[in-house]
Amino acid sequence: MTYKAIVCLFLEGGNDSFNMIAPRDPAGHAVYAAARGAMAVPRVDLLPIRPRAGADDRAWGFHPAATRLRDLFEAEKCAVVANVGTLLQPTTKAQYLNNAVPLPAQLFSHSDQSTLWQLPSALDNTPHGWAGRMGDAVLAMNGGSPLSPVISIVGDTRLLRGQSVAPYSMGADGSTGIDGAWGGDGARRLQTLQQIQTTTYPHVFQRHIAAVQQQALGIHTLVQAALAGAHPLNTTFPGDPLGKQLRMVARMIAARQALGVQRQIFFVRQGGYDTHASQLAFHAPLLSQLGNALAAFQGAMAELGAEELVTTCTMSEFGRTLTSNGDGTDHGWGGHQLVLGGAVRGRRFFGTMPDLQLNGPDDAGLGRIVPTTAVDQMAATLARWFGVTGTGLHTMFPRLSLFGREDLGFLRA
């Protein structure tokens, strides 16, 4: 059995992905520019790419700040999943406008759409996210390692919760041990703390705190030793929060043997994408940081010989309106996501690029684009690669068969 890991990277706030990748042919760009107004990236500034498939015979380009993303795409380490979003079943613009099909609750709300992106679509009341369910499915492969297969570098999140697995939350600086354990007194103090943590308390909140402390210290010993003994990374990561988070993920992957695991799912996050205002000033550096951090991460995977074993996917609660408020954009619906890694069939678009014409067939109003690929399909494609098979896949995503293509094909078997 070979090791595999998935890294889920949440672009918090709603990435304006229609500016991350935009049409570059004159006719396509004219439609795009008319819709986007002051937010449009000039055609000459777009970084040319040469997709092998999915481009509909049009020319496309990456945002000028996304040079590293363009490089990864051109090097076939990155692919685009086009116009993905929360859907309960395939939905047309007319069906949306006439309320003719069930729709995800509270479209355009950050908190709700963030949550729905993390859950199988049929199960919008479930406490268990799709990555947590994948963790459940592959748990046996980890041979009883005390370390959870689902790990967040930025705190608990619905995505990682399963029936049998719960996320282990470590910091970008690693796991944390007890300071008071230094010296001779320290050993006894630690022992007393452990007694305090293993006492059964009457209040469910007290029991929760005791359990979290106990789990944290139990795993710390394993994680600290595994990290200390792992191959040191030569790859330099950016010092920004995303760079630090991805560096910690890379270190954990480097330590996989000592951790005794075959399957891992990591959660990281980059904030700041809610660009209602000053979008031109704020979006470019975000994409630049994203590209730099992902390029470093791919470099580290190459250094570890783990490129084929690790797949990264971006997620974001929604795309943004094609129309602008003059200074920024508002909450949309569908948007493009990136998948990266050695197992990805890179330099391709998967799914269908939307029509960016205002009031066109994909525009639900003011340039809120109706998704043409469901989150379920993207997640199920990852799950299949991860080792979740036929019926398991349909138990995990009960509505999957409604959407047509159950495997979007962006990962090699």
Place this chain on the structure above:
Amino acid sequence: MDPLRLLTQATFGPDAASLARVLQVGNAAWIDEQINKPVSLHRAAVANLGAQPENRLAIWWQRALTAADQLRQRVAFALSEIFVISDVADTLAGDVLGVTEYYDILVRGALGSYRDLIEDVTMSPIMGRYLSHLRIAKPDPIANTRPDENYAREIMQLFSIGLWQLDQDSQRTLDAAGRPIPTYRQGDILALARVFTGWNYHGALGWFDYTPNYLPMEPWEAFHDQESKVALGERFPPGQLATPELMHALDVICDHPNVGPFLGRQLIQRLVTSNPTPAYVSRIAAVWANDGTGARGNLGAVVRAILLDPEARTGHLSNPAFGKIREPLLMQSALWRAFGASTPTGVYSFSLPDYVLAQAPLRARTVFNFFRPDYAPPGAIAAAGLAAPESQIIDHSGAIKIVNRWYAVAFEQGPINVDLTLVTGLAANISSLLDYLDMALLMGSMSSALRTILTNHLSQVTSPSLRAMDAIYLVAASPEFFVQR
């Protein structure tokens, strides 16, 4: 120990003076006295110290630890977690005085009228920058622009009525098919966004003149959308100037029946318990609707009712899940207040609590605060259908960083020092020492199991000062301190 419980709910932590005062005058009179205390503002003090981010936090700690108007300061902090702005955001980073003036809006308005408060919050150019309703222009068909929807959405979703229609007990109202009913639709947001057009900095010389200041925004009628609008079922007639139309919209929002249960429940959660009974929320919503004199949204009366409610006072006796996980910042303030923290320089420097305590005043990552009101961690709490919002920031890494922070408080004197004279004096007798710490930190609720463990440990520590420090550290590190019941 009801006075200790009240002070834990209503202040930054009990100390000897506040305990004596509650014992002397009683709960209700103490609350009334607190409501009428002179207001301790922050901005002028920060300006005196120098407009640096660390000074904003130093003054915040000074107020939290020493201000006489504890209830007001405590409620202002709670409101800062509902009407969220954050200087983590690029738009506000570095504007120390503006961000502090925004906090003063919450301090001034903490126990006043909600209608006044939401107006002050809305008109603040700091909120205007954070949620981008500063300088929204009316639709421009030629440039193909339409008004920014950000504030229109979040004032409804987070600051007033929430996403779903609520009964007065804060349960979701259901339609005939048993489904919850959204409070607003995208069309309401589009209409409300047009109401918020035409506001700019006070004294701006031109629409795009960049004259940042923290005075309430001023209308620029040429940029205000005067077409008619319909939002939340209310018709806004054509030809209205920016100010009367904004006041009209705020009236409509404030009169929505959701506001009392939606915000009342959150205030209960911030002060008293994470899972109030529907009856408790109903009683608070009723006070929100009418304070007894006919006034709606009297926050002082609402806070008074929240604290004097039978559930706040005796809920722990009947409900085994009563109470809340303490916020890390409030654990820190309670520890410092319990042991008379002071600083030789007079400056309460503890400037980057984010890293060790996962939160700092007005430094949430997004407008959705450090934690969500309905957050439940995986495991027994979620399985029981309970919320434990604060646990969202006490994850595996955070839980240990907090314990390590208490180690520093007990064992390492820093810019802010605890006074261990009294505790060290008691340390010769372990039982007296634990009795004292039980009162100071645990509202007199220490379990016999914890007492036995601590007694065994402390009996092997001979130095009185080490024994005192060890005892404080271990009590603070225990799950019994992390939970306020």
